[in-house]
Amino acid sequence: MSEPIARRKIIMDYRIKASKCEMCGKVYFPPKSFCNLEGRVSKVVESDYFYSKGIFYSGCVIRKPTNKFNYLKSFISCIVSFDNGAVKVPGRITDYRLNNDDEIDITQYIGKGVIPRFRRIYDDGNFGLIYYSSFNFSFEDDYYPYQEYKVVKPSGKSDKPGIIGYGIYIPKFRIKGDENSRELGILERALPFADEDATTFAVEAGKRALIHSAINSQYIKKCYVGSESAPYVVKPSMATISQVLELGEKFDDGFFSGGVDAQFACKAATDLIIDAAALVNYPTFNGEYVMIIGSDNAQAAPNDPLDFSVGAGAAAFIIGKRDVIATIDYYISYTSDTPDFYRRDGCEYPKHGGRFTGEPAYFKHVCTVMKRALKDTNLSPRDINYVVLHSPNAKFPMAAALQVGFEKDQIEPGLIVKKVGNLYSGSSLAALGAVLDISKPGDKILMVSYGSGAGSDAYLFTVTKNIESKRERLIKVQDQIENPHREYVDYYTYREWKTKNHPL
Numbered sequence: 001m002s003e004p005i006a007r008r009k010i011i012m013d014y015r016i017k018a019s020k021c022e023m024c025g026k027v028y029f030p031p032k033s034f035c036n037l038e039g040r041v042s043k044v045v046e047s048d049y050f051y052s053k054g055i056f057y058s059g060c061v062i063r064k065p066t067n068k069f070n071y072l073k074s075f076i077s078c079i080v081s082f083d084n085g086a087v088k089v090p091g092r093i094t095d096y097r098l099n100n101d102d103e104i105d106i107t108q109y110i111g112k113g114v115i116p117r118f119r120r121i122y123d124d125g126n127f128g129l130i131y132y133s134s135f136n137f138s139f140e141d142d143y144y145p146y147q148e149y150k151v152v153k154p155s156g157k158s159d160k161p162g163i164i165g166y167g168i169y170i171p172k173f174r175i176k177g178d179e180n181s182r183e184l185g186i187l188e189r190a191l192p193f194a195d196e197d198a199t200t201f202a203v204e205a206g207k208r209a210l211i212h213s214a215i216n217s218q219y220i221k222k223c224y225v226g227s228e229s230a231p232y233v234v235k236p237s238m239a240t241i242s243q244v245l246e247l248g249e250k251f252d253d254g255f256f257s258g259g260v261d262a263q264f265a266c267k268a269a270t271d272l273i274i275d276a277a278a279l280v281n282y283p284t285f286n287g288e289y290v291m292i293i294g295s296d297n298a299q300a301a302p303n304d305p306l307d308f309s310v311g312a313g314a315a316a317f318i319i320g321k322r323d324v325i326a327t328i329d330y331y332i333s334y335t336s337d338t339p340d341f342y343r344r345d346g347c348e349y350p351k352h353g354g355r356f357t358g359e360p361a362y363f364k365h366v367c368t369v370m371k372r373a374l375k376d377t378n379l380s381p382r383d384i385n386y387v388v389l390h391s392p393n394a395k396f397p398m399a400a401a402l403q404v405g406f407e408k409d410q411i412e413p414g415l416i417v418k419k420v421g422n423l424y425s426g427s428s429l430a431a432l433g434a435v436l437d438i439s440k441p442g443d444k445i446l447m448v449s450y451g452s453g454a455g456s457d458a459y460l461f462t463v464t465k466n467i468e469s470k471r472e473r474l475i476k477v478q479d480q481i482e483n484p485h486r487e488y489v490d491y492y493t494y495r496e497w498k499t500k501n502h503p504l
Contacts, residue, residue, distance in 0.1 A: 006131070009131060010243065013121075013131070013134065014240075015049075015134060016116055016135065017030075017046055017047065018082075019032050019044045019045065019046055020045055020047055021043070022045055027086045031046060049116065050116055051116075051149040052082055053115055053140060054080040054081060054114050054116070054137065055080065055081045055082075056112045056114050057088060058078065058110065059078035059079065059109060060076070060077055061106065062074060068121075068122035069122065073098070074098040074099070075092055075096070078090075078091050078092065078093055078109075091135040091136060091137050093114070093137055094136040094138055095117075112141070113141070114138065114139055115137060115139075116135070117136045117137060117144070117204070118132060118133070118200055118204065118207075119133065119193075119196060120195045120197060121136070121195070130232075142172075143483055143486060147211045149207075149210060149211045151214055151216045156322065158322070158464075159321075160324070160327040161277040161320065161324070161327075162321070162461070162464075163318070163325050163326040163328075163461070164289060164320040165211075165213025165214070165317075165318045166212060166436065167205045167206065167207065167208025167316045167433075168313070169205040170313045170477070171190050171192050172483075173190070173191050173486070173487050173488070173489055174189060174487070174488050174489075175188065175189055175488065175490075175491065175494045177308070180308040181308040184308060184309050184394060185418055186308070186309055186393060186417060186421060189421030190311045190420040191311070191497055192297050194497050196297070197297055199230070199231055199240050201296075201426075202237060202241050202295040203244050205295065205315055205426075206245050207245065217245055217246050218246070218247075219287060220245075220247040220291050221256070221257045221258065221286060221290070222276065222290040222291070223245075223257065223258075224259050224260060224262060224290065224291070225238045225259070225261045226267075226268025226269030226271075226425040227261065227268065227269075227294070227424075228265055228299075228343070228425060229299050229424070242255055243255070264455065265341060266296075266424045266428075267428070267449040267456065267457055268294065269429060270294070270457045271449075271457050273292055273328065275290075276319035277319055277331075280320050281321070289318050291316060291317070291319075292429075294426040294429045295314035295425060296312070296314075296424035296426055298422055298424040299350065301348075306350070309393050309421055310424075311422055313423045314430075315423075317429060323466050325466045326462060326467070327461065327462050328461060329377070329444075331458065332376065332457075333455060333456065333457045334365055334458075335365075335454070338364075338365075338454035339353070340452050340453070340454055341353065357392075358396065362390075363396070363403070365454055365455060366400045366448050369456040370401075380405070384445070385439070385445065386411075386439070386445045386446070387410050387414070387446045387448070388414040388432050390428045390449045390450035391415060391417035392427075397417075415431070416430060416481060417431075428449040432461075433477050436463070437476045437478065439463045443462070444461070444463075445462075446458065446460055447459045447461065
């Protein structure tokens, strides 16, 4: 497909939009700039259904899809209606597995609520463009609940920058841990559906962060994305995410905002929190907020030791100074050239240094920066309510926390690795989200990330009273972990969906 056609598809497919004539009320999908009845004098307004709940209007089961959609094997194609039937759009039901011999009565779905999901649809082979769309839908009574996006006027400004809102995304599908995984303390892990990748995770997490913060997306003028499994080597996921979430002031099918993709193994996103805090404090920065996302479809070769721990998911945090739920009170980073884990350009999977990844890599950096953080802040471990560490498995963070003087009950709430696996760039941020889910005003949280190569960041947060008023807009991490609609797959399916170069 040509680049001009691809650009037109992006503008059409990333959001679900229609137009309505204010003079006669006629609705158009795809949207038009003028009304057929009223002509050029008509006044047409845009409707956007990206955050809306639709209704399954009709559909059918596709048993033998075309080559572009062979990766789905079988799927439900559908027509979805919005605004009481005024707008009807084509789409596909995602996260819904069908066996070829299943007998499906499509009428059972008619009238059910569905929610738009941003997913991959197909690509132009291993070396072509990847095409995404929001014309994919999940049932509202399945794994993902519907959330309304309602902007609320900020009520107060903090002296310190901090976290305004956050969103954590854990995919629906899981694989149970085998003997090797359980030895690492991991009981089960999250994995992507066939149409998911690090970019779609990031969009979902960013969407949830916007809903939780209740701010207008146009005031976010920077988006930083940390990942080591981005779909492109050259072409930023940030640009896709900003286009979908409409970050910044809109102008001529683009947005006045910026950002970058970052790479520092598992701490690529956490290292940018302090940069975001500096930006929102800087008078020349033409914006109020910065979004930071850690997202990974963590990769490992089949039956490699890493393959027993890797997970999938994303965490998005919005940094600003209005209605802060947790202030950023302290930051320090510790770095050395320690080649414990790496992936050369052209290599499909990373390599690692076996026992070398523990000491002098993980433990040296994590413990060093933890001890320095306590010394600089004049705090003891008992002054901290929760400590959140990067979790390549469940054993390392527990051992490191105990070594520095913390107790099990301070680290345990953030050990979500046991149920979702190592989320790489999303690991420490998703764990921070799990802790914020249960924190109270005044709680102090020490977060320490780790990135192979190697380095650790330490942040000290203090939770504010604003956290309580925003809780009703959350999808809590624990609710995703224990969701009764989560679905388990076998190892073959896990590898098929997990493979970085899975042919879409």
